[in-house]
Amino acid sequence: MLLEVENASKWFGGLQAVKGATFGVPEGQVTGLVGPNGAGKTTLFNMITGTLPTDEGTVTYNGTDITSASPQDRVAAGIGRTFQDVRLLPRLSVIDNVCVGVQKQPGERVRNVFFRPAKSRAEEQRTVDFAHECLDFVGIPEQVRGQSAGSLSYGEQKLVSIARLLATRSKLLLLDEPTSGLDESSLDQFRAVLAKLLSEGHTVLLVEHNMLLVRELCHRAVFLGTGEVLAVDTPEKLMESEVLRDVYFGA
Amino acid sequence: MNLFIQLLLNGVVAGSVYALVAVGFALIFGATSHFHIAHAAVFSGAGYLAVIATQNLGLPGGVAAAVGLILAVLLGVALVRFLYTPLGRRGGQGFVLFLVSLGALVVVDNLFTINLGARPAQLSLGGWFHRAIPMGSWSMTVGQVALVAITVVAFTALLLVLTKTRAGKLITAYSGNPEFVEIVGRRPQRVLVLVYAAGSLFAALAGLYVAADTGMQPGLGETFFIISIMAVFIGGIGSVTGAFIAAMALGVLQNVLLMRIDAEWTLPVIFVLFLVLITVSPAGLSGLKLTSRRRPA
Amino acid sequence: MSPYMLSLLTSIAIFAILSLSLSLLIGHMGIFSMAHAALFGVGAYTYAFLSVKQDWSPLAATAAAIVLAAAAGAVMAVPALRVSGDYFIVASFALQIVASSVFSNWTSVTGGTGGIPGIVRPVFGPIDLFQDQPFLVYSFIVLLIVAALGFWLVRSPFGRMMHTIRDDEVVAATMGKPVRGTKILVTVLAGAFAGLAGVVYGQYLMYISPGSFEVATSVSIITMVVVGGMTSILGSIIGAAIITVIPPLLQEIRLAESVAGPLEQAFFGLLLVVLMFTRPQGLLADKPHRRPRSAGTQAAAQEASHVA
Incomplete structure (x- = not known):
């Protein structure tokens, strides 16, 4: 595992956005991070990049505990990200x-x-x-x-x-909803770029709503619901699960 | 010891002036995150306008003071209504609002200087204002006692309004909670006007006192203002109580320091203290409160 | 050239140095300082005190002036920037007021309200700057050097980093940029340039007094930056020229002494307000940089779509 998140929790005032999340991102693979809106995916992302401090839990990268490392130190270590709202x-x-x-x-x-x-x-x-x-x-x-x-x-x-x-030449690429808001034609171009990128063997953690895209691009996926990790499996297995479908579409 | 007590009393008086300005600024800044530097113009403006009312309109002191108060509050409201809100709607970045506030401050202050000259603009409220009340080996003037009393009453009233009334709770919700703003959307105009009116009222009270006490002068407004603002930031952004306490403390400190150093060095000392305090506790006094409960992000 | 013209141009040159250095801070770094006149004064007083009262050589005194002005910038920046830009506004405003007070009250060092007379203009070998004409050339050379340094800095990767931090700190941190360190460094640099301007100013007038370094002056400099364009080197020079010309123009209208100063100030304030509504970016703005690739790589780019 290139990245390991263990028991990560985050509160905003009285609201717990992330509850004891534990999962790993294997090196050289594409891992999806899926779940309904408001499940805490971006918050989790921000905790991995150091933009938000963790209230509880640890983040380990390449064997080193980076839980209290600054965002600058993390990117120096090789963690890079995109933003859901682009932010150029x-x-x-x-x-x-x-x-x-x-x-x-x-x-x-x-x-x-x-x-x-x-x-x-x-x-x-x-x-x-x-x-x-x-x-x-x-x-x-x-x-x-x-x-x-x-x-x-x-x-x-x-x-x-x-x-x-x-x-950034990062080793671990964190992509936050890279295809959100794109129209059909842009989406195709984007998928091609993503596919090309992922074929080069980078380690990727990908937040995505589009389950078809996740199935196409990811080796496995982490399903997050109301801040908790509900399942970690291949995209096919996750899509087959009735329980998860309820969470996803019921939310 | 006697000197110390007297300086302490003087410090509470000075602290009251600072507290009024500070609480006003803290209220506005806490609710809007806007560095309303023109608050200093409302402060000095109240004094200047009251003096103009006595000199040019021949109004008696008390009436002039009321006129000055009302006009100063209107000035604060006018600033948000005609300058800040229209600019904010155009999506101006933070610096635009700050600069327009700075510009307004400069215009207002200098218009008064042109009108009244560089001599102190003295407001005469009547002989009673400066009459001394002997308290054993110390004394305060009637005006000073009135100031402290008004400050305490006004602050208490503000706290009650903020915690008990619907409008007050809404204002508190905006303070230091940017997430709330994002959910609810831009602050409604009514809340803004209320916040600026209340904040300006506090500053105006302070300005009237200074005009009646030593007279309002161009440089004086700056000095009072900067100490009040330092108090706001020492006290912790968004906390009117923190601002009040810090302002009182600075007023007392400034006067007690006179036992050891000359008057003109009290401000540099306070500045150094300010730098040290914000280094030690960036969140201000309210940040020093250690609780085991999770703090908001 | 008439003495009046020489005097005006020299003032413009000196204030252009101030305006330029402040634009680095306000325009390129996004940090608002109310203390630029204070740093200007620290430079001027340090130079005057050391060269006149302590007999230091002009070069040594200039170096000390630059260092102290930069240090004063650091003093307000280091604590304040740990928190936020608002704290910096407060710290800078406080520094400005404290500095004015110190300049007027620390009589043993600053000469109090009387100031420090007897400053001597520098001599470069056979060139004596006592005449106003060569002094003007000297002032412009200093301006050109500062402008060149500023321009160089802004176009460099460091400048790009400044702009990134200015526009989106979170992105900057995510890209590994040292946010606080950069802000402090730019504040120190701006302070150093302001201090240098103070040296030239003292040499020019051969006398300094507290009145030149007050809040009103800081506001004037801010106005120069805003008028000319916050992100343009040339713009800040033009802004300095425009603002410097206004007081003499106002004097054409025969006004009482006591009214001229405040009227001038009120006009600058009004200008700020109007500009924020009409053209907040100022006269000139910075354009995005093209940054062409080097010649050899052009051909390689046609084929490859692979990232090494």
Whole structure:
């Protein structure tokens, strides 16, 4: 298991959003995180990335306890994510948005900017070239890369956020509802990108509503209902379960 | 010891002024998360307007004070009604609201300075205001006692309104609970106006006192205001009680310090204290409360 | 060039340094500081005190001025930025008021309300800056250096990181960027530049007094940044020019001394309010960067769709 979540709990005021969640994400596989709306999937995600602190429980990555690690430390260790609401930086260019994902840029230290200009410039060009490759991978055309990210369509922005994730070179990819809000044509393009990505052997935890997509892409899935892990199995088995179907469609 | 008690009493008086401004700001900031820096204009404006009412309209002190109070509250309401809300609707980022508030503060303050000059604008409420009440080896003036009394009464009334009335509970729900705002949607106009009116009322009371006591001056408003604001943040955002306590404490501290240091160094000392306190306890005094219950995110 | 014109342009140059450095903080980092005039004053007073009263060389005094102004920036930034931008507004506003008070009251060091006279203009070998014309050139050279540094910084990956943090801290943290450290660093840099402006200002007037470093000045500088465009280097210079020209223009209208100052201030306040309604982004805005890929990779891009 590359990632292990053990007994994780989170309260918001009096409301318990996540209750003692325990599951693992095996290396090199695609694990789905499914469940009805409000089940606590994004909260769980935020606890794994460090954006929200856990009230109880532990998160272990690659054998190391990262429960109290900052988001910065976690991405340095190799955990990267996308956001359900995309969250690109609308004022920055598309290419800059992807460059932001690249880790350990020397040019991000002031001393390098002013005292090692040649090295910084060379490294920046490598960062930019790599960012362009990431954009090639997701299929964003060259001509829009200099535009502000805010000028792109929702579907294109979602693709850019995948490129940004790729730029982090993370070992563990956390995708938060990557296809939500996409129309039919964007969805097809997206599925192709996802499939390509997943065929490269990354370890992925994927939050998805679309059970057909989960069945197509995931080796196994974790079913979350009202903050609790109700089942962990292959997507087919989960879809067959009447109990789970009630939870999913009854909610 | 005598000196200490006298300074303590003076400190409670100063603390009352700070507490009024602080509670007003805490109420507004807690409910809206908007850094309403023009609150300082409402504070000084009340004093200035009352003085103008006596000088230009020849109104007696008491009536002028009432006029100043009402106009200052209207100023606060006008700011939210005509500046903040329209801008907020255009989806202005946080800085837009702050800058428009800063601009408004600068305009209002300077208009008064143009009108009244740089001399202190003194409000005469009558001889009784400055009459000393001997209390053994110490004394307070009638005005000072009135101030402290009004401060305590006003604050108690506010607490009652916040906890007992429907409007008050709604306001409290908004304070420090951004999730609530997201669920309910943007705060209704009525709640906003109420919050700004109440907050401005508190600031106006303080401004009237200062105008009647030493007179209102351009630089003076700033100094009172910044101590009050530091009190709000020391007390913990969203907590009017925290603001009240911290403001009182700063007033007392500022005066008791006079036993050791000169008056002009009390503000730097308070500033350093502020920096230390927010380093030690970022959530303010209310954050120091240790409970075993889970705290909201 | 008339002495009046020289004086105006020198003022513009000095305030452009202030406006530019504040735009780094407000526009590029998204942090509101009310203390820029205070840091300006720390630089000016440090230089004046050390060079006039302690006989330090101009170079050493300038270095000290820059360091102290930067340190003052750090003092307000480190505690406040641990919490939020609102705390920073309070801390900076408090620092400004405290600084004004200290400048006026710490008579043994600052000369109190009398200020510090007798500041000497620097001499660079055969070039004596006592004449206003060479001094203007000197001021503009300093401005150009600061502008170049600022421009360089903003276009660099560090600048991109600043913008990321400014626009979405959560995303920045998720991408591994050091949020608090960056904010503090930029505050310190802005302070250092403000301190440098203070040195040049003191050298220019050859005398400084507390009145130049008050809240009103901080508001003026903020107005310069807002008018010119918060994210544009050129814009902040233009903003400085516009705002600096207004007081002399107002003097054309023969007004009483006591009214001129407040009227000027009221006008700036009004300008801020109006701008927020009409054009909050200011005159000039930053454009998104294109960042083309290097020549060799163009061909490779046509074929590959694989990420290494």
